[in-house]
Amino acid sequence: MARVGIPHALAYFLYHPFWKTFFESLGHEVITSTPTTRSILDRGVEETVNDACIPIKIYHGHVAELIGETDFIFCPRLVSVRRHGDFGSETFCPKFLGLPDLIRLTFDQAPPIIDTRIDLKQGKDQLESICREVGEQLGNDAQQSKAACEKAQRVHKRFLALLEKGMLPARAMEILFSPEKTVSPPDQKGEFNIAVVGYPYAIYDPYINVGLLNMLNKEQIKVYTQDMLSDKILNREARELPKSMFWYFSNRAVYGALHFMKKDYIDGIIHVTAFACGPDSMVDRLLEIEARRRGKPYLSISIDEHTAESGVRTRVEAFVDMLRYRRDKYEN
Ligand code: SF4
Numbered sequence: 001m002a003r004v005g006i007p008h009a010l011a012y013f014l015y016h017p018f019w020k021t022f023f024e025s026l027g028h029e030v031i032t033s034t035p036t037t038r039s040i041l042d043r044g045v046e047e048t049v050n051d052a053c054i055p056i057k058i059y060h061g062h063v064a065e066l067i068g069e070t071d072f073i074f075c076p077r078l079v080s081v082r083r084h085g086d087f088g089s090e091t092f093c094p095k096f097l098g099l100p101d102l103i104r105l106t107f108d109q110a111p112p113i114i115d116t117r118i119d120l121k122q123g124k125d126q127l128e129s130i131c132r133e134v135g136e137q138l139g140n141d142a143q144q145s146k147a148a149c150e151k152a153q154r155v156h157k158r159f160l161a162l163l164e165k166g167m168l169p170a171r172a173m174e175i176l177f178s179p180e181k182t183v184s185p186p187d188q189k190g191e192f193n194i195a196v197v198g199y200p201y202a203i204y205d206p207y208i209n210v211g212l213l214n215m216l217n218k219e220q221i222k223v224y225t226q227d228m229l230s231d232k233i234l235n236r237e238a239r240e241l242p243k244s245m246f247w248y249f250s251n252r253a254v255y256g257a258l259h260f261m262k263k264d265y266i267d268g269i270i271h272v273t274a275f276a277c278g279p280d281s282m283v284d285r286l287l288e289i290e291a292r293r294r295g296k297p298y299l300s301i302s303i304d305e306h307t308a309e310s311g312v313r314t315r316v317e318a319f320v321d322m323l324r325y326r327r328d329k330y331e332n
Pocket of ligand 1: 093095096277278279280
């Protein structure tokens with residue numbers, strides 16, 4: 001049995017249920033780094049090149065936390081998770097493509113890195129051979145990997161179904177993996193409904209965004225995110241655009257935001273954007289123009305390692321006050 005380390009960052013927020021189930025079904029122990037803390041961020045900043053975006057810096061901090069605790073670190077080369085053709089070609093951003101190399105070059109004392117290339121552009125059938133390759137590195141045979149892969153796909157499907165019911169990933173993972181815990185039901189109503197869009201690692205990591213979702217919760221805001229929308233809905237938006245953004249997570253944020261902008265029940269959109277992110281500079285501008293065109297209140301929050309909670313809180317409170325003003329104006 002091997003101890004496989006999974007950093008609690010980047011793709012973790014959408015794919016952890018799959019990989020945790022896969023490794024555990026093969027009989028290995030999964031060790032996840034703790035949720036982001038100040039010391040993880042500081043360590044990441046120390047280890048990473050200066051001009052990297054904050055999610056990449058944080059990822060390095062999580063890897064540093066796992067070194068010495070695990071036999072392997074799972075850091076796949078994420079290229080594509082869906083078939084090309086229907087929506088043009090689409091990949092993860094270049095930082096994801098080079099992530100295993102970055103980690104290897106940064107940490108010379110790191111344990112072996114499982115850096116299997118995940119590229120499903122020919123279709124989901126490729127997943128089985130990817131899983132076989134990962135299993136081989138851990139000493140598992142093809143039969144075991146196939147069974148583990150099938151189980152992991154079933155769990156991933158249940159995870160997506162929970163997200164589509166309006167749950168955030170952390171809550172959905174608790175339901176999947178800690179059924180003994182009492183999980184409170186999602187909030188049914190709020191004073192306003194706000195769609196928070198952005199990269200999963202920017203909107204679901206409370207440290208990176210200084211607790212934005214909690215702040216909204218305290219303001220009696222019901223939060224929607226693009227990951228609560230089915231692929232069918234996101235694909236419908238994709239078909240309406242003349243071309244895609246090329247980057248997978250950017251596309252999801254754009255399609256989700258465009259969908260929410262058309263909905264009367266959504267009172268406003270918040271885009272959480274990472275400072276120093278190339279793709280995001282285009283996404284943010286596009287969303288801002290679309291929101292203005294459709295008359296939907298829009299707030300862009302840029303995050304980096306210096307983002308202060310008070311600054312974000314002030315902007316969120318001002319945004320909510322503006323929503324109240326609009327509501328009162330149009331209702332009276
Ligand atoms: S998409 Fe942007 S924020 Fe995400 S890893 Fe790439 S550069 Fe960083």
